[in-house]
Amino acid sequence: QSVLTQPPSASGTAGQRVTISCSGSSSNIGSNNLYWYRQLPGTAPKLLIFGNNQRPSGVPDRFSGSKSGTSASLAISGLRPEDEADYYCATWDDSRSSPVFGGGTKLTVL
Amino acid sequence: QVQLVESGGGLVRPGGSLRLSCAASGFTFSDYYINWIRQAPGRGLEWVSYISSNGYTIYYADSVRGRFTTSRDNAKNSLFLQMNSLTAEDAATYYCARSLYCGSDCYSPGMDVWGTGTTVTVSS
Numbered sequence: 001q002s003v004l005t006q007p008p009s010a011s012g013t014a015g016q017r018v019t020i021s022c023s024g025s026s027s028n029i030g031s032n033n034l035y036w037y038r039q040l041p042g043t044a045p046k047l048l049i050f051g052n053n054q055r056p057s058g059v060p061d062r063f064s065g066s067k068s069g070t071s072a073s074l075a076i077s078g079l080r081p082e083d084e085a086d087y088y089c090a091t092w093d094d095s096r097s098s099p100v101f102g103g104g105t106k107l108t109v110l
Numbered sequence: 111q112v113q114l115v116e117s118g119g120g121l122v123r124p125g126g127s128l129r130l131s132c133a134a135s136g137f138t139f140s141d142y143y144i145n146w147i148r149q150a151p152g153r154g155l156e157w158v159s160y161i162s163s164n165g166y167t168i169y170y171a172d173s174v175r176g177r178f179t180t181s182r183d184n185a186k187n188s189l190f191l192q193m194n195s196l197t198a199e200d201a202a203t204y205y206c207a208r209s210l211y212c213g214s215d216c217y218s219p220g221m222d223v224w225g226t227g228t229t230v231t232v233s234s
Contacts, residue, residue, distance in 0.1 A: 002154060032219075033219075033220070035219060035220045035221075037155070037221075039155075043226075044205055044224040044225065044226055044227055045147075045155065045205075045207075045221075045224055046224070047220060047221060047222045050210060050220040050222070051220070056222060086154075088154065088155055090155075090219055090220075091219060092219045097169070098157060098169060098171060099145075099157045099160075099219035100157070101154060101155045101156065101157065102154070103154045104154040104155070
């Protein structure tokens with residue numbers, strides 16, 4: 001059971017906008033920055049969003065992050081077939097004194 | 111280019127030991143906190159450990175504390191994970207991942223550089 005809760009799956013058609021949620025508590029999302037990673041099949045994770053809503057260099061602005069209270073979301077607009085991947089949220093947990101990950105969301109592009 | 115490359119994975123019997131390595135290149139290794147992250151087959155990401163840039167501060171997940179030891183050699187741009195008393199639950203792909211730089215004595219759970227991973231199989 002992951003500390004952060006994500007839906008196990010999400011889907012959308014090409015060109016659509018999809019959102020993936022990440023729910024936590026006051027000891028993690030509620031008081032710390034949120035990060036999002038994308039993991040393409042058979043590859044290592046890649047940082048998509050840091051500091052709740054900042055994109056590393058090279059990440060297109062189709063990807064955006066937001067946070068409110070103890071929940072966060074990743075939005076992907078203009079969905080493309082290559083966006084089909086697993087997406088993970090992560091943050092620091094004050095109670096555990098450790099980083100924690102969500103269980104991951106498998107995004108399917110129909 | 112900025113790169114992390116893990117090695118040392120393989121097949122080990124339950125109760126056995128294994129030492130993983132992570133070789134860094136393309137950046138000033140001694141400036142960064144580094145993490146070990148693992149992913150069991152078909153499962154999500156699990157943080158295992160992190161080590162401060164100078165190696166003096168090390169933290170472990172509860173699931174591995176007392177069995178795993180993280181260390182680094184900044185002169186050789188290398189990170190290590192000594193794994194003892196391995197069980198089937200430790201079978202996973204192990205990644206080393208660089209934490210975002212946030213200061214000389216600051217840990218960020220954001221990880222901007224990942225290796226390709228090395229696979230540990232625990233079976234008799």
